Structures are given as structure tokens and as C-alpha cells.
Amino acid sequence: MMPARLLLAASALAGLSGCVVAPVSLSSPAATTRVLTAPATVDGVPAGMQYLYGSGEAAAIGLQMWRGLTDYVARQVRARPRDSVALAPGATLAAPRYLACGGKPFAAVFDVDETVVLNLGFERDAAGGRAYEEARWKAYERTGGTTARAVPGAVAGIRALRAMGVAVIFNTNRSVDSAAATRAMIERLGLGPAVPGDTLYLADATTGSRKDSRRAAIAARYCVVAMGGDQLGDFSDLFNQGQTPAERRAATEAPAIAARWGAGWFVLPNPVYGSALKGRLDEVFPADSAWAPEP
Numbered sequence: 209m210m211p212a213r214l215l216l217a218a219s220a221l222a223g224l225s226g227c228v229v230a231p232v233s234l235s236s237p238a239a240t241t242r243v244l245t246a247p248a249t250v251d252g253v254p255a256g257m258q259y260l261y262g263s264g265e266a267a268a269i270g271l272q273m274w275r276g277l278t279d280y281v282a283r284q285v286r287a288r289p290r291d292s293v294a295l296a297p298g299a300t301l302a303a304p305r306y307l308a309c310g311g312k313p314f315a316a317v318f319d320v321d322e323t324v325v326l327n328l329g330f331e332r333d334a335a336g337g338r339a340y341e342e343a344r345w346k347a348y349e350r351t352g353g354t355t356a357r358a359v360p361g362a363v364a365g366i367r368a369l370r371a372m373g374v375a376v377i378f379n380t381n382r383s384v385d386s387a388a389a390t391r392a393m394i395e396r397l398g399l400g401p402a403v404p405g406d407t408l409y410l411a412d413a414t415t416g417s418r419k420d421s422r423r424a425a426i427a428a429r430y431c432v433v434a435m436g437g438d439q440l441g442d443f444s445d446l447f448n449q450g451q452t453p454a455e456r457r458a459a460t461e462a463p464a465i466a467a468r469w470g471a472g473w474f475v476l477p478n479p480v481y482g483s484a485l486k487g488r489l490d491e492v493f494p495a496d497s498a499w500a501p502e503p
Contacts, residue, residue: 252335252336253335254335254480255479256479256480257331257335257480259477259479260322260326260477260478260479260480261326261328261331261480266360266477267360268360269476269477270359270360270361270362270476271360271361272361273361273436273474273475273476274359274360274361274362274364274365275361275365276470276474277316277365277434277436277474278365278368278369280434280470280471280472280474281314281316281369281372281374281433281434282372284314284433284434285314285372285373285374285433288309289309289431289433290308290309291306291307291308291309292306292307292308292309292427292430292431292432292433293306293432293433293434293435293468293472293473294306294307294317294423294424294426294427294432294435295307295420295423295443295444295446297424299446300446301444301446301447301459301462301464301465302459302462302464303464304464304465304468307424307427307432309431310431312429312430312431313373313375313429313430313431314372314373314374314375314430314431314432314433315374315375315376315377315426315429315430315431315432315433316369316374316375316376316377316432316433316434316435316436317377317378317379317423317426317432317434317435317436318376318377318378318379318435318436318437319378319379319380319381319436319437319438319439319442320378320380320382320390320394321380321381321382321438322359322438322476322478322480323359323362323436323437323438323442323476324358324359324362324366324378324394324397324399324436325356325357325358325359325362325393325394325397325399326356326357326358326359327348327352327355327356328355328356328357329348329352329354329355329356330344330345330348330352330355331480332355333348346383346385346386349382349383349386349389349390350386350389351389353389353390353392353393353396354393354396356393356397357397358397358398358399359476362399363397363398363399366399367398374433375407375430376399376407377407377408377409377426377430378394378402378407378408378409379409379419379422379423379426379442380408380409380410380411381410381411381416381417381419382410382411383410383411383412384404384410384411384412386410387404387408387410390402390408390410391403391404391408394408409422409425409426417441418441418445419441419442419445420444420445423435433472434472434473434474435472435473435474436473436474436475436476437474437475437476438475438476438477438478438482439478439482439483439484440456440460440475440483440484441483442475443468443473443475446459447459447460447483448483452487452491453486453487453491453492454491454494
């Protein structure tokens with residue numbers, strides 16, 4: 209997911225310096241925030257990038273997530289659920305309601321960046337601490353597709369979904385101006401087809417980084433049986449309404465929403481950039497978690 213893309217540079221720079229980043233402005237409509245980042249690099253690479261793009265552990269999580277998602281969808285297709293997993297207009301995180309399926313065909317909806325593809329070219333370019341530039345990301349959208357790789361498990365998972373008769377829809381915050389290049393990248397990686405306005409939804413001047421209106425348009429046509437992403441905004445914009453880190457975490461753990469994780473909503477880790485990377489030390493670690501060895 210691409211909102212708050214400026215946090216990429218913050219993560220890289222903080223990893224190199226081993227410090228907490230000062231306030232940064234986000235490239236999405238969200239408010240200014242503070243970012244707590246991993247305090248180290250190893251071999252000159254920020255730890256979050258090492259994990260996401262280089263580690264066997266991250267590959268295992270991708271394979272695990274895609275296997276769990278396809279197994280879940282297979283059960284849903286057989287059972288023919290009454291409701292979609294897309295929140296209905298007016299729903300809240302405390303009282304979620306879901307759009308009815310009726311007789312609509314099935315679909316699964318996925319974010320693109322760090323959900324079905326890994327942006328190795330852009331992140332390698334940034335790994336040395338290069339400051340984020342919006343123009344540089346736009347150029348990558350247009351020309352960097354050949355350096356991307358599929359998330360482990362994504363190609364097999366998407367093929368399995370289509371074999372079940374489930375439409376695969378991509379809902380990304382890449383720009384509509386880069387629609388042709390984004391389509392080409394997705395299809396080159398074996399994840400397509402991705403047809404703008406049909407199976408590929410992109411950000412425009414109206415929606416920006418907000419995805420709910422696009423999700424509603426998809427859910428009007430389909431019974432959405434699964435959604436996947438690396439940011440909470442890939443499931444609902446309600447997670448990006450200015451909550452503190454503690455409030456946002458509590459919302460994901462509350463019973464009404466907790467029941468969705470692994471059961472319609474499937475999330476992948478992203479320690480490199482995005483809406484998860486915020487919180488001062490005392491917001492991430494509450495006072496009652498303080499510890500020090502006895503003298």
C-alpha cells in the first residue's frame with residue numbers, strides 16, 4: 209500500500225543513524241506523525257529492509273499467508289456466504305457490518321505493493337539513506353516494474369483463486385497515471401490479468417490514498433470473500449482516522465475485528481514504510497512495561 213510513502217526514507221535514515229525520527233509529513237491525507245524505527249543496520253542495510261526483502265522468515269510468512277487465504281476461500285466458495293468481508297457504508301470498527309453477497313460472483317481483493325509484489329528496485333535505491341522524493345517514486349511506477357518480484361506464494365495463490373472461479377481484483381494506491389506500467393508489471397510477474405477499471409483500481413485525484421470508495425465499487429459487483437494487504441488501510445479507511453498507536457492496536461484486537469484476521473482479512477508484515485511506523489517510545493511501550501536489571 210502506498211500512503212505515507214515518505215516513511216520509507218525515514219525508516220532507511222533512522223536505520224543508518226540508530227535514532228528515533230523527528231516528525232515527518234505524510235504523502236497521504238493523514239496527519240503528521242512520529243516514527244519509531246528499528247535502531248540498527250547490519251552490513252549497511254536497514255534492518256526492516258533486510259527482513260522484508262531478504263529474509264527466509266519473510267518468505268515463509270508470505271507462503272503461509274497465501275496458503276491460509278486460499279484454503280479459507282475454498283471453504284467459502286463451497287459454503288456460499290451470506291455476507292462479503294467488505295465493510296458496509298456506515299459501519300464502524302466497534303460495530304462492523306458487511307455488505308450482502310446475494311447472487312454476485314466471488315472476488316478476492318488485494319493491495320499491490322508489498323502484498324503481491326516486492327519493490328526491490330526502489331528499496332535498493334533507498335537503502336543507503338536517499339531522501340524520499342515523490343517524483344522518484346512516480347518514475348519508479350513508470351519504469352521500475354522489471355525490478356519488482358512477486359511476494360512468495362502470491363503467484364500460486366492467485367492462480368488457485370482463479371481456478372476456483374474467484375475474480376482477483378487489485379486495489380492499489382499507485383497512480384492512475386501509471387496504469388499501463390502497473391498493469392504490465394503485474395502481468396509480467398504472472399499475477400494478471402489486471403485491467404484498469406475492471407480488475408485494477410488505482411488512486412486518482414478524488415480518492416487519493418483512501419480505498420473505501422474503490423472497495424465499495426468492487427463490492428457492488430462482487431461477493432468479496434477475502435482481502436489481503438500490508439497496511440490496515442487495505443481493509444478499511446477507518447483504521448486511519450487519527451487514532452493513537454494504542455487506540456489503533458486496540459481496534460485490531462477488539463473481538464468484533466479480531467475475528468476477521470485470518471478469516472477474510474489477511475495481512476502481511478511491512479517493517480519498511482507505511483501507517484504502522486508511528487509512535488513515540490512511551491506510546492509503543494506503556495509505563496507499566498518499564499524494566500531494568502537490579503543493581
